[in-house]
Amino acid sequence: xxxxxxxxxxxxxxxxxxxxxxxxxxxxxxxxxxxxxxxxxxxxxxxxxxxxxxxxxxxxxxxxxxxxxxxxx
Numbered sequence: 906x907x908x909x910x911x912x913x914x915x916x917x918x919x920x921x922x923x924x925x926x927x928x929x930x931x932x933x934x935x936x937x938x939x940x941x942x943x944x945x946x947x948x949x950x951x952x953x954x955x956x957x958x959x960x961x962x963x964x965x966x967x968x969x970x971x972x973x974x975x976x977x978x
Contacts, residue, residue, distance in 0.1 A: 912977040923963050927962045930962065
């Protein structure tokens with residue numbers, strides 16, 4: 906029962922960390938993708954694919970948080 910608080914804090918840190926990491930990655934990739942598309946519009950599809958890839962960080966964080974939550978309950 907005493908581990909419940911630590912697990913809850915771990916869930917919060919996991920979601921906060923993955924959210925911040927994804928935001929940072931989106932900022933970097935988004936700037937580069939927009940710059941590349943400004944020079945060559947044919948790179949739009951590659952830019953969209955590169956913008957979607959950092960979202961997997963949040964998905965992994967969500968999965969880890971769900972697994973920790975199941976352990977807490």
